Amino acid sequence: MFVDQAKIKIKAGDGGDGAVSFHREKYVAAGGPDGGDGGRGGDVVFQVDDNFSTLIDFRYKRKYVAERGQNGSARNCTGKSAPPLIVKVPRGTLVRDANTGRIMADMSTDEPKVLARGGQGGKGNVHFATSTRQIPKFAKPGYPGEEFEVTLELKLLADVGLVGFPNVGKSTLISVVSAAKPKIANYHFTTLTPVLGVVRTDEERSFVMADIPGLIEGAGDGVGLGHEFLRHVERCRLIVHVIDVSGIEGRDPKEDFDIINAELAKFNEELAERPQIVAANKADMATEEQIEDLRSFIEAKGLPFYCISAATTQGTKELVMKIAEVLETLPPIKEYEAEPIPQAELDEMLGVDKKFTIEVEDDVYYVEAPWIQPIMRTVDPDDYSSLQYFQRVLINSGIIAKLEEMGVKEGDTVSIEGFEFDFVY
Known part of the structure; x- marks a missing residue:
């Protein structure tokens, strides 16, 4: 089951309380206060784990609480600080404050991120002794740890996103240019989850391609499966728009092109400006007239046009080389900056x-x-x-x-x- 959204609660550990204690030792008169400080509460730390590919674990466990720091003790002994609570998430997870929508972290790198800080330990009574207050009988309690309700949103990290209507051949294309093995069948919505594949152009060059399923008219408004997966296109540096040039299912390929682009723009205006390559698939079943008609339509919009047949691998090598060439001119995969508290x-x-x-x-x-x-x-x-x-x-x-x-x-x-x-x- 592919789950790419979840809501959880995180709570950092409270700090331990400071101790009220007085030094007692034989032959030592008026030893004075010696209460130690409390230990720091544990932080809640998010860490990328590439063994995870969905957020399904967070559907079953929704509350993550770090340990409390130990209390201080006599002889100026500071309480033990609690260890951090490590929460493992798949790469590409975006963490937001559920109440404000503020971006707290983008888990796209291996660097761990502290999302909730543990409370400081309270001060022991040794800190409150003065010349006029020599026997302080009080100490400070530990500070509470930070607590948040957060939403987790998985946005796949891919260089290239394959978009297009169901059954246009996106899964077949990714299966022949990479080692990905998606389910392929001749019916709509065969692909129910995004599929990632690594495409190698030579020994030192490769890129990640994602098959984004379920886009149909109205996807930007939540129709079909598209609203579930449009978020995964947001990080893609390049869009490869796969079109069934043969029209074998009775659809107009030019109309399909306009509809999908309208849905991308409706979901996020930035996607409409994203570099795009058009792959006219199923060319082996199309007439020359159909191909040239679509070519004229696409090239008039200033977009690269490649005629391919994923089923027979015709033109796929040329398409892959063009994708690699364009990617070298584009900035890295988008990362979201954490936003400060307003x-x-x-x-x-x-x-x-x-x-x-x-x-x-x-x-x-x-x-x-x-x-x-x-x-x-x-x-x-x-x-x-x-x-x-x-x-x-x-x-x-x-x-x-x-x-x-x-x-x-x-x-x-x-x-x-x-x-x-x-x-x-």
């Missing part, structure tokens, strides 16, 4: 109550602002743009202005909900 969505996380308090102890400025915790879960200290957003939040909320009013100096330590950094102008 400003409005991030601002919504702040809530309506933006109250905060600031206390100073031993030149450390402790900021208490519960509303900022959801934002801090999205902050990656290693990402410049993420830190820039965090800085804007502090400025817009008035926290920076209040710190300056209280006399904060460059280099002073600021602690916001357990997240510490050196203040800089």
